[in-house]
Amino acid sequence: MSYPELRALVAHARAYNAAHDITGILFYGEGHFAQVLEGEQEEVERLFGRIQRDARHHDVTVVTRVARPRRTYPQWGMAAHRLAEAQFAELVRHLPEGADARPLKARLETFVIESQRL
Template structure:
């Protein structure tokens, strides 16, 4: 099986109190499909990394497109991986502040960024994106 990844951005239409429900729902489904990754929320934006079988990612992305809890979905990057970067995270979730989200955005745009300290999730997200090139 080829291991695929997809990173998309979207605009949340929900409030922060609805986030645990998404995390719970995602964990449950993702364990079933062995989808792993990370969902980051902040600065009125979601960025989610999904890794797993290409078909499973496609199926989930179709569901995500019609999920009313966010809108304006855009695929930022997708491709094939040699190994999982989030092997134990059926869906890691982390809230970040505006500055941190801007760092992630910059990494996605391909700008070089300074090493960030602090949040593990942020480091993992930016490290992952940098390695993708």
């Protein structure tokens, strides 16, 4: 995906999420995406269905699904960060619940700090 295409996708995601009260973070690395979605279950499920049906996506997999009492990223409509290939591989190892005892926000913090914001 070219950088302009990626920026356009992020802009679209931010607009959609704002209209549907969805927050979270999107990571992109060498043709792969990892995303945390937060919001009302019905809205998140609707968005996830759209993602699964999008022809640009292949092998869409849910790594973990957890109900939390409050959002981890309430201030972000959709934060987006670009990672190098090695960073992305490391990120994927940190995503599943139980992979690390730290809360999700703490597990992702390093990747947010050490990546290019989109």
